[in-house]
Amino acid sequence: MHVKALLLSPHNPIRLKVVVYGLSSEGYNIAKSLSLKGLDVSMVDESKGMAISIRAEMAMAYSSVNALMEDEPLLGLEPESVAMASADHVFFTPKIRKVGQDAKVEIAGKFRSMINHLRKGSSIIYCIPTGIGGNNEMMEVMEHVTNMKVNDDINYYYMPIASDALGYVIGSTSMMREDHGIYKIIDCVTDSSRIPMMDIQSAEVLYSNRVLSHYIPLITAFELCKSIGESTRSILREEEGLRELFIDDVASSLFDLYMLANSIESGTLAHIVNNCIRSLEAYSKYVVDEVRLLLKKRDLRASKCKIVIAWSIDSNEMRSSRAAMLSLLSSRLRDYIGDVDMLRDTSLLDVYDDRTLVILACSRADYERVKGYRDKGKSIGRNSIIVKANPLREVID
Known part of the structure; x- marks a missing residue:
């Protein structure tokens, strides 16, 4: 019925x-x-x-x-x-x-x-x-x-x-x-x-197991990519899973991992969960370091660049981990490049001065939004770079 x-x-x-x-x-x-x-x-x-x-x-x-x-x-x-x-x-x-x-x-x-x-x-x-x-x-x-x-x-x-x-x-x-x-x-x-x-206890264990089983492979991929060179990254960019692993994908898990960590005092599981949290917390620093390296390789001065963060976050979702990660990311970027803004409207992409516009796409949906804007023939600054906030740091000029 x-x-x-x-x-x-x-x-x-x-x-x-x-x-x-x-x-x-x-x-x-x-x-x-x-x-x-x-x-x-x-x-x-x-x-x-x-x-x-x-x-x-x-x-x-x-x-x-x-x-x-x-x-x-x-x-x-x-x-x-x-x-x-x-x-x-x-x-x-x-x-x-x-x-x-x-x-x-x-x-x-x-x-x-x-x-x-x-x-x-x-x-x-x-x-x-x-x-x-x-x-x-x-x-x-x-x-x-x-x-x-x-x-x-x-x-x-x-x-x-x-x-x-x-x-x-x-x-x-x-x-x-x-x-x-x-x-x-x-x-x-x-x-x-x-x-x-x-x-209740079985439900708690089952859900915790699903959280760890889903996110540990993502964190492992991120940690492995941190230590590889550009030539290896070029090869790995053919792997769909690594290419589509944006900072948005891992940030959502922080809340659940924090709650799990708060419930476990010691032991191997506590060690695993806490290491996962430390890895995710370091993700924003990794992204900023990669942006700095990119600008250095291209001889671009920070004062001549503008950063636009493309990350559409639901302000009404229960968890706050995405918002916390975004706050940390934008703060670290401002420590290096003073002009940092959020992509709330595509008009921010219309920069016609001599600055280089670096668009940091933090999710698959936001990347598609920026790419779609460009593919429709819209001009995105005089000099622009789209950077995917993923472990492989894909760059689209």
């Missing part, structure tokens, strides 16, 4: 009330999916303490939370406390703007704010990666703040939201109980792909 028909059938006339806590892009995608399947959905703007009703017509009209906020349509608003008190299911998807240990403190603060208004019998779906044992900490906080017991008074699920490459993992503290409508809700979010339910 179709999910929508199941949720709104005559035998189940009560519409489930779902609250998505956090005005993030990931949260809006969840709210949009649920709204289009006929559920009563609200999103809590954690910065304002207000809940926004996400109606089906709104979900169809606005593809992203960015578009919704820019247009500022007439929204059905109610206090956060009112929305939470009537929620059957709550997805925890806040925007986290800190990294490392500071992120853990920020998450705890927002989680405490959310659970203040939970009602008995509701379910929490925790969508932020926790590392190993992190969910036990959250459940202890929840029981302490609300005076409700997990499984007896309230239900808890772990479903970290990640990229498509990692897929979904769902952990539960009540493996044998399926009377909360949770499978119907999860089916809406995952497009009816039945995801096996497992215990």
Whole structure:
């Protein structure tokens, strides 16, 4: 039976009330999916303490939370406390703007704010990666703040939201109980792909394994490319995987690795994770050093160059690791070349003075955007160089 028909059938006339806590892009995608399947959905703007009703017509009209906020349509608003008190299911998807240990403190603060208004019998779906044992900490906080017991008074699920490459993992503290409508809700979010339910600890281990299995090969490729010469790079540029490994691809993993590192005190795994983090943190320095080497080889003075960083980052995504990497990259570039700007508009590419324009493409999509602008016959400065921010430092004049 179709999910929508199941949720709104005559035998189940009560519409489930779902609250998505956090005005993030990931949260809006969840709210949009649920709204289009006929559920009563609200999103809590954690910065304002207000809940926004996400109606089906709104979900169809606005593809992203960015578009919704820019247009500022007439929204059905109610206090956060009112929305939470009537929620059957709550997805925890806040925007986290800190990294490392500071992120853990920020998450705890927002989680405490959310659970203040939970009602008995509701379910929490925790969508932020926790590392190993992190969910036990959250459940202890929840029981302490609300005076409700997990499984007896309230239900808890772990479903970290990640990229498509990692897929979904769902952990539960009540493996044998399926009377909360949770499978119907999860089916809406995952497009009816039945995801096996497992215990919380297994879900934490499985997700952590997927993170490491996906990103360690990328980090290995980056480290190997740092030590090779230009002639070897020319050969390796034929390898699709290495050519398409932009700084954007590795920056997204930093948040998950930080959360994993915070949950492991010592041992071989801690050593592996911490080395991965150090490698990723050094990526921006590597990119800047490569730009400096390029200018030196071409006898270009820094004062005669302008850097434009082409990196489209979603300001509303849950994780802050891309934004943190961008901040570090731009800061290091400014230490060397004073004139550094972001490519917010292609008009920045129209530089007609005697400076050399160096365009640093930090993702595949941004590279295609710059390349498309040039291929349409648009002039990109008098002298311009497009540099791919990847381990092989591909240069297109």
